[in-house]
Amino acid sequence: MFRETAIKEIEAIREQYPTARAALLPAIYVAQREFGWLSPEAYESVSSVLGVPRATVRGVATFYAMYKHRPMGRHLVQLCTNVSCMILGAEKLVDFLKNRYGLEAGGMSSDGRFSLVIMECIGACGTAPAMLVNNDFYENLTEKYIEEILEKYR
Amino acid sequence: MITVTINGKEIKLEKAVTVLEAARSAGIKIPTLCWHEQLEKYGGCRLCLVEVEKMPRLQTACTLMVADGMIIRTETDTIAEVRRGVLEFLLINHPLDCPYCDKAGECELQDLVEKYGLTKGRFREQKRKVPEALEDPVLVRNMERCIVCTRCVRMCEGVQGASAISVINRGGHSHIEPFSGGRFDCEYCGNCVSVCPVGAIMSRLHRHSYRPWQLGSETKTVCPYCGVGCTVVVQVRDDIIKRVVPKLGTVVNNGLLCSRGRFGYEFVGNKERLTTPLIRKNGLLEPSTWEEAIRLIASRLSEIKDKHGSNAIAGIASPRCTNEDNYVFQKFMRVAVGTNNIDSTARTGFAGAQGFIENIFGQGATGNIISGLANSDAVFVIGGDPTTINPILGLQIRACSRRGGNILTVGHMKGLRYYTPLELRPSVNTEIALLEGIVSALMKKKGPPGSHPVLEARLKDLNAQEADLPRICGIQGKDFSRFIDTLAEAATPSFVIGKDMIQSKGGSYGLFLVSAINYIVNGRIYLLSERANEQGLLDMGCAPDLFPGYRPITYPEFRKRYENAWKTGLPDKPGLTIFEMMEAAKAGALKCIYVMGENPVFNLPHTKDVEAGLKNLSFLVVQDIFLTETAKMADVVLPALSWAEKDGTFTNMERRIQLVKKAVHREGMEDWKILSEISSNMGVRMNYSDAEEIFGEICRVSPLHRDLNYEEIEKGDAIYPYKGEPLRGSTDEIHIEKSAGREERGKLYLRVERPLFHSGTLSRKAPALVNICPEAVARISPATAAALSLKDGDIVRASSKTGALELPVAVDEAIDDSAVMLSNNFQGKGAFSLMEYEIDPVTKAPCLDSNQIILEKVNR
Amino acid sequence: MERVLLKNIENPESADINEYKKAGGYKGLPKALGMQPREIIDEVKKAGLRGRGGAGFPVAMKWTFASADPKFPKYLLCNADEGEPGTFKDRPILEKNPHILIEGMAISGYALGAEYGYVYLRGEYPGAKDVLNRAIAQAYEQGFLGDNIGGKGVRFHLAVHQGAGAYICGEETALIESLEGDKGQPRIKPPFPVNVGVFSKPTVVNNVETLSNLPYLIEIGGEAYSKIGSPDCPGPKIYCVSGHVERPGVYELPMGTSLKDIIYDHCGGMKAGRKLKAVIPGGISTPVLPPDKIDCPMDFVNMPKHGSMLGSGAVIVMDESVCLVKVCFRALKFFEHESCGKCTPCREGTGWLRKILGRIEHGEGVDGDIELLLSVAGNILGKTFCPLGDGAASVVQNFIKHFRPEFEEHIRAGKCMVNG
Numbered sequence A: 001m002f003r004e005t006a007i008k009e010i011e012a013i014r015e016q017y018p019t020a021r022a023a024l025l026p027a028i029y030v031a032q033r034e035f036g037w038l039s040p041e042a043y044e045s046v047s048s049v050l051g052v053p054r055a056t057v058r059g060v061a062t063f064y065a066m067y068k069h070r071p072m073g074r075h076l077v078q079l080c081t082n083v084s085c086m087i088l089g090a091e092k093l094v095d096f097l098k099n100r101y102g103l104e105a106g107g108m109s110s111d112g113r114f115s116l117v118i119m120e121c122i123g124a125c126g127t128a129p130a131m132l133v134n135n136d137f138y139e140n141l142t143e144k145y146i147e148e149i150l151e152k153y154r
Numbered sequence B: 001m002i003t004v005t006i007n008g009k010e011i012k013l014e015k016a017v018t019v020l021e022a023a024r025s026a027g028i029k030i031p032t033l034c035w036h037e038q039l040e041k042y043g044g045c046r047l048c049l050v051e052v053e054k055m056p057r058l059q060t061a062c063t064l065m066v067a068d069g070m071i072i073r074t075e076t077d078t079i080a081e082v083r084r085g086v087l088e089f090l091l092i093n094h095p096l097d098c099p100y101c102d103k104a105g106e107c108e109l110q111d112l113v114e115k116y117g118l119t120k121g122r123f124r125e126q127k128r129k130v131p132e133a134l135e136d137p138v139l140v141r142n143m144e145r146c147i148v149c150t151r152c153v154r155m156c157e158g159v160q161g162a163s164a165i166s167v168i169n170r171g172g173h174s175h176i177e178p179f180s181g182g183r184f185d186c187e188y189c190g191n192c193v194s195v196c197p198v199g200a201i202m203s204r205l206h207r208h209s210y211r212p213w214q215l216g217s218e219t220k221t222v223c224p225y226c227g228v229g230c231t232v233v234v235q236v237r238d239d240i241i242k243r244v245v246p247k248l249g250t251v252v253n254n255g256l257l258c259s260r261g262r263f264g265y266e267f268v269g270n271k272e273r274l275t276t277p278l279i280r281k282n283g284l285l286e287p288s289t290w291e292e293a294i295r296l297i298a299s300r301l302s303e304i305k306d307k308h309g310s311n312a313i314a315g316i317a318s319p320r321c322t323n324e325d326n327y328v329f330q331k332f333m334r335v336a337v338g339t340n341n342i343d344s345t346a347r348t349g350f351a352g353a354q355g356f357i358e359n360i361f362g363q364g365a366t367g368n369i370i371s372g373l374a375n376s377d378a379v380f381v382i383g384g385d386p387t388t389i390n391p392i393l394g395l396q397i398r399a400c401s402r403r404g405g406n407i408l409t410v411g412h413m414k415g416l417r418y419y420t421p422l423e424l425r426p427s428v429n430t431e432i433a434l435l436e437g438i439v440s441a442l443m444k445k446k447g448p449p450g451s452h453p454v455l456e457a458r459l460k461d462l463n464a465q466e467a468d469l470p471r472i473c474g475i476q477g478k479d480f481s482r483f484i485d486t487l488a489e490a491a492t493p494s495f496v497i498g499k500d501m502i503q504s505k506g507g508s509y510g511l512f513l514v515s516a517i518n519y520i521v522n523g524r525i526y527l528l529s530e531r532a533n534e535q536g537l538l539d540m541g542c543a544p545d546l547f548p549g550y551r552p553i554t555y556p557e558f559r560k561r562y563e564n565a566w567k568t569g570l571p572d573k574p575g576l577t578i579f580e581m582m583e584a585a586k587a588g589a590l591k592c593i594y595v596m597g598e599n600p601v602f603n604l605p606h607t608k609d610v611e612a613g614l615k616n617l618s619f620l621v622v623q624d625i626f627l628t629e630t631a632k633m634a635d636v637v638l639p640a641l642s643w644a645e646k647d648g649t650f651t652n653m654e655r656r657i658q659l660v661k662k663a664v665h666r667e668g669m670e671d672w673k674i675l676s677e678i679s680s681n682m683g684v685r686m687n688y689s690d691a692e693e694i695f696g697e698i699c700r701v702s703p704l705h706r707d708l709n710y711e712e713i714e715k716g717d718a719i720y721p722y723k724g725e726p727l728r729g730s731t732d733e734i735h736i737e738k739s740a741g742r743e744e745r746g747k748l749y750l751r752v753e754r755p756l757f758h759s760g761t762l763s764r765k766a767p768a769l770v771n772i773c774p775e776a777v778a779r780i781s782p783a784t785a786a787a788l789s790l791k792d793g794d795i796v797r798a799s800s801k802t803g804a805l806e807l808p809v810a811v812d813e814a815i816d817d818s819a820v821m822l823s824n825n826f827q828g829k830g831a832f833s834l835m836e837y838e839i840d841p842v843t844k845a846p847c848l849d850s851n852q853i854i855l856e857k858v859n860r
Numbered sequence C: 001m002e003r004v005l006l007k008n009i010e011n012p013e014s015a016d017i018n019e020y021k022k023a024g025g026y027k028g029l030p031k032a033l034g035m036q037p038r039e040i041i042d043e044v045k046k047a048g049l050r051g052r053g054g055a056g057f058p059v060a061m062k063w064t065f066a067s068a069d070p071k072f073p074k075y076l077l078c079n080a081d082e083g084e085p086g087t088f089k090d091r092p093i094l095e096k097n098p099h100i101l102i103e104g105m106a107i108s109g110y111a112l113g114a115e116y117g118y119v120y121l122r123g124e125y126p127g128a129k130d131v132l133n134r135a136i137a138q139a140y141e142q143g144f145l146g147d148n149i150g151g152k153g154v155r156f157h158l159a160v161h162q163g164a165g166a167y168i169c170g171e172e173t174a175l176i177e178s179l180e181g182d183k184g185q186p187r188i189k190p191p192f193p194v195n196v197g198v199f200s201k202p203t204v205v206n207n208v209e210t211l212s213n214l215p216y217l218i219e220i221g222g223e224a225y226s227k228i229g230s231p232d233c234p235g236p237k238i239y240c241v242s243g244h245v246e247r248p249g250v251y252e253l254p255m256g257t258s259l260k261d262i263i264y265d266h267c268g269g270m271k272a273g274r275k276l277k278a279v280i281p282g283g284i285s286t287p288v289l290p291p292d293k294i295d296c297p298m299d300f301v302n303m304p305k306h307g308s309m310l311g312s313g314a315v316i317v318m319d320e321s322v323c324l325v326k327v328c329f330r331a332l333k334f335f336e337h338e339s340c341g342k343c344t345p346c347r348e349g350t351g352w353l354r355k356i357l358g359r360i361e362h363g364e365g366v367d368g369d370i371e372l373l374l375s376v377a378g379n380i381l382g383k384t385f386c387p388l389g390d391g392a393a394s395v396v397q398n399f400i401k402h403f404r405p406e407f408e409e410h411i412r413a414g415k416c417m418v419n420g
């Protein structure tokens, strides 16, 4: 189950909406943060806090690409490969991440440091190619720049 | 009036409906897949696309509402092309395994492809592969056949309300999960099976055992399990039931069933069925002939009657038998034997509670239409979870919530937990205090309605202090206020009362309080009923104080009527209740009990006492379909025909009479037939040629059933008060016995669990239900588990004053900290075996709530 | 033209309420509060403001429907899901100029009689969430949000609702579903959100950029506003340009600026002087244009006349180094990934198209594949539940329409003529 603080947080979120159900997406975010990923326990916890059936929680959670259904590395690398990034070389960066860090799309590096998710457009097309590491945008990427960036995340 | 033109045909409509409905009303068929009349509109499959003039795009007929002057075309070349295109999309990932698929012959996809033709082989890529899943006890899933119409999900979420499945992932990765495989919230109702248009979800019970077109017969009848009385269609091949399905458009359950109704039929064909009469010889039950058995019973009964008087004999009737069986049973007891010692397990709650409530509000007060619950603006539930006891009624409560109604519960009802119930969970032994508090608060808020002086007089000295309640009952003051406000504002509230309320100490007082609440807010009452013909047996006079038509035997004018009808004198004193029978048997005053279709050893509390009583009898007859615990003790055992093998009628909890019809043939005699044979052997001739003739007699003698017949029943018109006259009378007194339970905080008390998947003796002979729920478990709260260092699956020894059992525990958040829940469904592991009881002086029901229980971990 | 929407964004503190005020912000709201709601809607109508989310629906019309519905409360939802590939026009507003949006929403809320608003923010903009939340808190503090806005007893509450990675949630009914805690799958229309929207109440959904126009529009009045840019759909417009131009980025220009000018003037022309091969003018769902078709005014009215659409104003410029089969393939991968799965043609068809394109792209195409692509696309177009499926189909149709030889070459040679 959730820690007391997480329950409080969800209850506060719930206050922003006329129904408990509307707090589902934010509550799943909280669960993801608390449990690291959406483990069965995470589903269970969301279900019992909001009174939403477990299958429903799972159905909703798996609809959205940003919820994680398996354990994740400490840092999440989200690299865009949509058209604007692709035509400016994003695919090469995918290869680079694989060769340099052993990171494959949807996978985790063996040291558990990074997970990689290939993204659809992340709204940084003017400064493509781009990626998010956790909550931070990095743009105009090159292989060298990626190395520099990832250095910061241990 | 709206006029639309479909395919050149002008159609006039009273109100705006969908184009699909408009077309159907004019006999124009538009193909559909995701649409289903029971489900919310979806518009996803795109098969029903039609052309509408002045609309630029094609429109889905299943979602578009007609507007005056609309011109619609449903079958043009363009549309046929579009539909072929959609079908092609559906088939690119479909295995096309029709020759192997059980759905073939009733598959909607197959039918459509046949109609529109197949575009062949343009898809060169790999098809999606999903292995057949057999992880559910009653379902087989072939998800590569799934077309993601989401009918099952909309059924499970929006109608059944279990929400056990959902579409997982999105787009082309969409699939439906987890059913019971994930042990989430599956209720095993199989309603998803009903709505699946293809062979993706099917019943496992008849897997590869027949093709739909090989069915020999289909019989519309009534479910044998609970008091809701759902209509079922029994499909048979070679005298074996292959499938039980619901039917759309039937009044009670309109296309829905619960797990018991749909999957619980296998007891009928069970190999353990009794086939021949058994007679105890030298202490052993030995096969015998009908002739010998009947002659023996007749002579032993006559002998006991001569020697000890008629009242040394008693009869136990059956809520599983038809009205006709029960009518003949009581007539046999009253006329051939000459006693009013007739009762049934309805005495464990339903009979007394109904009598009590009818005494206050008049006859028929508990016979309300089940579907009406969905239209209530508030439903108050107490004394048990309706979603497991009477599942289809439970669905109406969920529907009520979905339509914006409020659900108010006293105690926790697991099946309603997703329906935002306002829940008051009083601590142990304070339910009465809470109810008093509710009555007081409502009286203050709404004042006395003034229409029932007798009831109001009873409320005079009641003055619970609201302020004290939170402390006494352990509930939050603001929860209580919300509860009261909601109840007070309700315009059409309903009250649903389960047995736990009736079987608690002070139960009749509790019933009175709930009745008072109902009175103040002007609601209507539903009394949960666990057996298919519990109401019917009472209406047939299978009670120590009632004649057929629910007429009290103590009224001389009624007695006269029946004496004339049956051409005999009748005893004028009420007979023994089922519990009094056990006492009298133990004391030696009762010599013989005739049991029809009941298993008192198992179905009455305090097993040891019951056994002692029955052992003390000089003659015990049991007429049943299985060699039950009780039958094993009998001197003569008679094999009966089951529900599926005979004609007759059941009366459900709405007091609707419905036809039970023979679906399979089996050698043997109906219960009424056996009884008439014995009666005739005792010199009281009864020769009915069939059930309908008996029903004819019922309608002649019972003032309630006057002029009713099978034809009208079949039309669905046989709803109380039928055509006859109900029993009217004014209440001049309400008997109340205030007594309080003795439970203390910190101790554990045994509570009867009433699970969804079982129901007494029958269900344990139905393998599918046993597979769903295979063994007895003691359910405890997490706090109890922690206090006793127990975890899920640990074996405990559960002991009470009357005995001990060893069984596994399950930790369940829904259980109160003071309770150990144990069902009464598994041989040798029934909750009743650990229970003593006292009888409530008013309802004559047993109070079961004071049975303290001790759990000790067993180390193996 | 003086920038309105992206005013002051070079200022590192631009998201702060005081900086916003210093730059002239929170002037429109007080003015609006001095008007009747009806009058505001009239001004918006006079201004000819059209929605900037993609469809260009007249704002005043939508508002009139919602405000006429007697049900209460009403909701105002800001569509900040910005998911159309190539689009990054709302992000600078959200991250750098959040108060213009908040002010715009407060004005709109007042005009509509909506007391509650949510910004449905795409999950991919975590930074914007923090900025917005801080800005909202400031606006509450200074009385621009709350129960008594401007001391006039006007009520408007605002919260951010974060999406979780689903392009379809940009579609307004899917957005509503998602806000209610469900999967983002489009709803049956009618009823339209203006009557039965979020929590079954009348609801207006408008794009970030649309709503951000309100303060300025009210300040200068509808009449003056209508003089900016295209007469048919006036106002400032943020164009966001990516790909092979010298200076990609966001450009706030008068509506109707020609595509050619955007590329060659504002963005400094093609990168390294390379040759233009194709332009997607309004986000990936809009029809691709060949170089000879780019002399067109970028607005809602004129673009359809030139064979494409304004969409979100996201211009993706591609030079000769780009394999268009690959771009088309990548686009379909996107649509397949983002199909919500509700309707058959989109759920099954986008994947099928992607698979065929993948085959062609990988040199495994066969004769007849182009016809098959067109036929499958044809079976999708116009048959889906919502426009996402149409978008997927039209991408395939338009790439083949303008660049068929490239597809044929792929199939014939089994390889790409650009990348070998």
Ligand SMILES: Cc1cc2nc3c(=O)[nH]c(=O)nc-3n(C[C@H](O)[C@H](O)[C@H](O)COP(=O)(O)O)c2cc1C
Pocket: C050, C051, C052, C053, C054, C055, C056, C057, C079, C080, C081, C082, C083, C084, C167, C168, C169, C170, C171, C172, C173, C205, C206, C207, C208, C210, C211, C386, C387, C388
């Ligand atoms: C598939 C699809 C995706 C959409 N995505 C967005 C989006 O990301 N942002 C947006 O503002 N509108 C989007 N829209 C348009 C919205 O449905 C809606 O028209 C818009 O939010 C209305 O706001 P406006 O009138 O201010 O443009 C999308 C529509 C469709 C069909």
Ligand code: SF4
Pocket: C168, C186, C338, C339, C340, C341, C342, C343, C344, C346, C347, C384, C385, C386, C387, C388, C389, C390
């Ligand atoms: S076109 Fe259909 S499947 Fe695709 S996104 Fe719209 S509703 Fe969903």
Ligand code: FES
Pocket: B031, B032, B033, B034, B035, B042, B043, B044, B045, B046, B047, B048, B049, B060, B061, B062, B063
């Ligand atoms: S039946 Fe109309 S879309 Fe499926």
